[in-house]
Amino acid sequence: MTGHSLEDQSESSVEDNAIRINVGGFKKLLLSNMLSRFPETRLARLLRCQSKESILELCDDYDDTEREFYFDRNPALFPYVLNFYNTGRLHVMAELCIFSFSQEIEYWGINEFFIDSCCSSTYHCRKMEPSGEDWDDKSEEGSTSSSFDEILEFYNDATKFDKQPLGSLRRRIWLMLDNPGYSIPSRIISVFSILVVLGSIATMCMNSMTEFTLLDSEGQPREDPRFETVEHFGIGWFTFELVARFVVAPDLIHFFEHPLNLIDLVSILPFYLALLINLVAESSPALANLGRVVQVLRLMRIFRILKLARHSTGLRSLGATLKNSYKEVGLLLLYLAVGVSFFSVMAYTVEKEDNDGLTTIPACWWWATVSMTTVGYGDVVPVSIAGKLTASACILAGILVVVLPITLIFNKFSLFYKRQRQLEIAMRSCDFDEGIKEVPSVNLRNYYAHKVKSLMASLSNMSRSTPSDHSLNESLH
Numbered sequence: 001m002t003g004h005s006l007e008d009q010s011e012s013s014v015e016d017n018a019i020r021i022n023v024g025g026f027k028k029l030l031l032s033n034m035l036s037r038f039p040e041t042r043l044a045r046l047l048r049c050q051s052k053e054s055i056l057e058l059c060d061d062y063d064d065t066e067r068e069f070y071f072d073r074n075p076a077l078f079p080y081v082l083n084f085y086n087t088g089r090l091h092v093m094a095e096l097c098i099f100s101f102s103q104e105i106e107y108w109g110i111n112e113f114f115i116d117s118c119c120s121s122t123y124h125c126r127k128m129e130p131s132g133e134d135w136d137d138k139s140e141e142g143s144t145s146s147s148f149d150e151i152l153e154f155y156n157d158a159t160k161f162d163k164q165p166l167g168s169l170r171r172r173i174w175l176m177l178d179n180p181g182y183s184i185p186s187r188i189i190s191v192f193s194i195l196v197v198l199g200s201i202a203t204m205c206m207n208s209m210t211e212f213t214l215l216d217s218e219g220q221p222r223e224d225p226r227f228e229t230v231e232h233f234g235i236g237w238f239t240f241e242l243v244a245r246f247v248v249a250p251d252l253i254h255f256f257e258h259p260l261n262l263i264d265l266v267s268i269l270p271f272y273l274a275l276l277i278n279l280v281a282e283s284s285p286a287l288a289n290l291g292r293v294v295q296v297l298r299l300m301r302i303f304r305i306l307k308l309a310r311h312s313t314g315l316r317s318l319g320a321t322l323k324n325s326y327k328e329v330g331l332l333l334l335y336l337a338v339g340v341s342f343f344s345v346m347a348y349t350v351e352k353e354d355n356d357g358l359t360t361i362p363a364c365w366w367w368a369t370v371s372m373t374t375v376g377y378g379d380v381v382p383v384s385i386a387g388k389l390t391a392s393a394c395i396l397a398g399i400l401v402v403v404l405p406i407t408l409i410f411n412k413f414s415l416f417y418k419r420q421r422q423l424e425i426a427m428r429s430c431d432f433d434e435g436i437k438e439v440p441s442v443n444l445r446n447y448y449a450h451k452v453k454s455l456m457a458s459l460s461n462m463s464r465s466t467p468s469d470h471s472l473n474e475s476l477h
Contacts, residue, residue, distance in 0.1 A: 019046060020068045026075035027068075034085050041109040043085075077104045089116040098126045160250040170248040177245050180311050190311045193241065197307050200234035203227045204301050231271075238268045238307070259319065260310050267304040270297040317417040324416070325409045332405040336372060339401055343394040344368040350386040358382070372398030 018031045021043070035044045042058055046069060049055045055062050061070040077100070084090050084105075092101060092115065105112070115123055161167035161174070175182050180190035206212050207227050216222045242264045249255045256262055274297040309315035322329070344364035351358040357380035358364050367380045371394045382391050 019043070020066065022068055022070045023073050023078040024071070024075035026078055028078075028082065030082075030085070037088070038085065038110070040111075042107070045109070073107065074100070074104065077101065081105070081108050081110065084110055084114060088114070090114045090119070091116055092119040092123045094122075098123065102127065157250040164250075171250075173244070174248045174250065177241070177248070193237070194308060194311055196234050196237050197304055199230055200301065200304055203230045204298075234304075235268055235271045238264065238304070242268065263303070263306045263309065267301075267307055270300040270303075273297055313417065313420050317413060317420050320416040320420070321409060321413040325412050328405045328408045328412075332402070335401040335405070336369070336398075339372050339394070339397050340365055340368040343372070343390060343397070346390045347382060347387060347394075350384055350390060351382050354384050355380075355382065355387070358387075368394060371395055372401065374398055374402075 017033065018029050019035070020027070020029050030043065032047055035041070035047060038044055046055065046058055049058065052062060052064075055069070059069045060072045062068070063070070077096075080090065080092075080101070081104070090105065090110065090112075092098075102112070112123075158171060158175075161171040164170065176186040176189065180186055207224065212224055212227070213221050214224050242261070245261065245264070246252065246255055256265065277293055277297075306315075309319060344361055344367070347358055347367060348361050348364045351364075358367060363380070370377050371391055374395060382388050
């Protein structure tokens with residue numbers, strides 16, 4: 001009897017000096033003196049509670065009969081908290097989610113300072129890495145959703161042929177002309193168009209060279225018949241392409257809203273305008289000065305090089321990047337304008353008496369622009385020591401000014417290039433022989449999952465940005 005009485009007294013003494021906790025079903029009896037070593041932690045603060053209301057501010061529920069404190073937390077992570085109370089140090093396993101672990105120790109009131117040196121560097125490195133990964137996830141997500149929308153638009157255009165006369169034939173021609181790489185005939189047409197564009201540009205360049213210049217009976221330069229033949233053939237092919245695309249287009253009203261179709265129109269418009277002006281000038285000698293306009297229109301043939309964008313993923317991605325990077329481009333121009341204004345005044349101040357090329361501020365603008373963009377023509381250079389120091393500062397500032405926004409623009413270019421490749425692959429996998437049944441290469445479940453992932457990431461970021469509010473909410477609940 002005496003032995004049993006001593007055991008009962010011993011157990012009663014232990015329970016009086018300990019608290020019973022239940023963490024998501026994981027039950028443990030913790031000694032008060034062990035918890036008191038860390039008075040700022042949540043469990044140590046429970047020891048100082050004098051009322052049930054103060055207890056419920058720190059735990060989720062409390063059983064008076066069992067004197068048990070309940071916490072609605074992840075029981076798999078609580079052993080790390082127990083190990084901290086036993087050893088005074090935190091350890092982080094490689095398989096743990098860093099942010100879940102960080103939120104857990106924050107809830108229990110344990111500072112990251114207690115993470116042991118063997119885990120500290122790895123923990124902080126892994127905690128910093130997700131910022132870059134989040135950007136990649138958002139870029140990937142934006143790429144997926146944007147590609148999805150473009151594929152739906154593509155299919156929407158394709159379905160319009162079903163209600164049109166000769167719809168199936170027109171759709172085949174439309175796919176062949178508008179989607180290089182869709183089939184073997186479309187690849188052949190694409191290669192032929194590229195050769196015609198390059199031939200047209202080459203003849204325009206060669207026509208400006210004195211070696212290929214022909215003179216008429218009056219000694220005036222005239223067109224080389226060989227170059228003229230190539231030019232007329234190119235115009236004929238470009239016109240045929242544009243008319244064919246317009247005839248088989250699913251939506252004639254919005255045909256020229258597409259940038260590539262506008263480029264096709266601009267590439268042939270100068271030729272027909274020049275032809276019209278020549279006819280008008282010949283019929284009315286008073287309008288002979290219009291010949292200068294014809295020369296300008298001939299130079300506009302260089303815009304044909306933009307037709308390569310229809311056949312080049314890189315050029316289309318570049319166009320999309322510039323379209324969606326107007327803020328970064330504006331930032332770059334703003335930085336350059338500020339730098340040019342500042343260094344041009346500096347150069348004018350120190351060089352105006354010793355340098356004939358830098359006697360006015362507008363002349364210094366040219367020098368500062370060339371220096372900040374690191375072009376360095378060398379037509380105007382500072383000669384004094386103060387001027388050379390100013391030039392050195394201008395060049396170094398130019399490097400920093402150009403590099404910072406360029407990084408942002410490059411990241412966007414990578415995103416749009418990847419999206420464009422995904423879109424091309426999806427379009428090439430389309431088969432309309434048996435009608436349109438479903439959108440290939442697009443998983444609606446994955447698309448929905450991306451949207452949900454975006455929402456969860458946003459909520460997670462909000463909780464990370466306000467850890468104190470998060471702790472307060474947890475404690476109140």
